[in-house]
Amino acid sequence: MSKELKLPAVEVQQSPGRKLYSFAVDGKLIHRFATISRVSRHEKGGLHGYQRPEVLSHIEEIRNYLEGPSPMVPNTIVLAFDSRVRFEPAKGSSPTDYARPGFITIPLEENLPDERKPGFIVDGQQRLAAIREASIERFPICVTAFITNDVSEQTEQFILVNSTRPLPKGLIYELLPKTTVQLPAHLNRRRLPAQLMERLNLDISSPLRGMIQTATHPMGIIKDNSILKMLENSLSDGALYKFKQPGSMECDVEPMLELLRNYWTAVARVFKAAWGLPPRKSRLMHGAGIVSMGFIMDTISDRLHDSFIPTVIQYETDLLPLKDRCRWTAGHWNFGGGQQRKWNELQNTSRDMDLLASHLITQYKSLVWNRPAKARKTARAARR
Structure with missing residues (x-):
């Protein structure tokens, strides 16, 4: 049975045609609607995916921290959604010329294969893996997201986000x-x-x-x-x-x-x-x-x-x-x-x-x- 997750969010217009959505969500839930798209090649040699393999030692360090007293992770997770995710402005709100409050609605379908999930993790793979594995009931995390059906745009954002970090060249x-x-x-x-x-x-x-x-x-x-x-x-x-x-x-x-x-x-x-x-x-x-x-x-x-x-x-x-x-x-x-x-x-x-x-x-x-x-x-x- 299909369900939906409706969360308070802010839509930010950064430039013409470029909108971002900021919201908070329990990190334990993200794997239900977003997946990691690892780089690989299909049988004909074409490239698909854009994420790096998980670094287990780093994940373990984050997990140990999350299971300690009063953990805080201020870094946002970056997600790319396809058009199944939608934003609705709040009624009676007072938006600025670049931001407006509202609600973001994400489909939550049980047992959905990874390739059919509406979200992809552009940045924050290891933090989310640590949250998923940590022995804690929940852990709210800040998310910045954008909506596009264009895989190349998702790939480009992944490069821009990670090119200044120690990512395998x-x-x-x-x-x-x-x-x-x-x-x-x-x-x-x-x-x-x-x-x-x-x-x-x-x-x-x-x-x-x-x-x-x-x-x-x-x-x-x-x-x-x-x-x-x-x-x-x-x-x-x-x-x-x-x-x-x-x-x-x-x-x-x-x-x-x-x-x-x-x-x-x-x-x-x-x-x-x-x-x-x-x-x-x-x-x-x-x-x-x-x-x-x-x-x-x-x-x-x-x-x-x-x-x-x-x-x-x-x-x-x-x-x-x-x-x-x-x-x-x-x-x-x-x-x-x-x-x-x-x-x-x-x-x-x-x-x-x-x-x-x-x-x-x-x-x-x-x-x-x-x-x-x-x-x-x-x-x-x-x-x-």
Whole structure:
């Protein structure tokens, strides 16, 4: 049987079309009408959900506090409701030009599956878990809510609420491609790289498919931040920059993806013995290798500037001379001037990335730069 929970509330008009609702409710009841939407991917690879996994140790600390004498939790819970939740202004009230008192009505249906509940927890997951588990009869909590049927708006608010807190960065990076709202500058800069990374990790035609470690794909072998750095460098002033529209965030990602697919397919072919191994066994799959090889992608693309998007064979031809100069899985790198480093001593630091990138670019330019910029059939033969 369907029931309703009717609570005194205040509606606040923050900006045109943006309304918030403030009210108090027993925290023990919230799980009956609101659920946690954890980040995961469905069978086709699409992202759904936007919450982080519960941190059990933190929940236990809050629970112990709630079970102590005179607990107080002044922080509000943030909920997103769908349109089944409604607000009715109080009769005879005297509203201001931005706030009015009334009542918020929330459906309370028994045994409703989580995916059908009218509310989602945008912020306060751990506090609510602690309240739910605490050995107390009830605990009223302050709630701030907004009403929307748009899941992307719920996701965007989750990012904005949590981006200044110690939230796993990988989780935010996975959410960025699905957002359109204006975000803080450091997140806006990563929106396009995050979109490209998502496609590289999911597209069937991508040589990096399933290889990038993210919040929803922890079995990947390449750290998401390594891929993002490689993409950001190229978008800044490298091979991918030419596809951006000056002064605009708009761009066509398809030619970018074609270039990336062609290049990393060539890398996988030329360095096949080091490709696909865990970073501890191959520095090609390590942050230093990914970022450095990104700079080589930009350098080769610059040499082949007559080709709008170089082919796999063109990239492969230019990479082959570097094959014998690389020490991805064994041996020592010879950086010149008597400086040698064992293959697995390269670390994921800016210093080591710069050292390796500079070395590879120097080697490439001395071996290849002045060669005619055209694909050679010998590339395929040499690979065999």
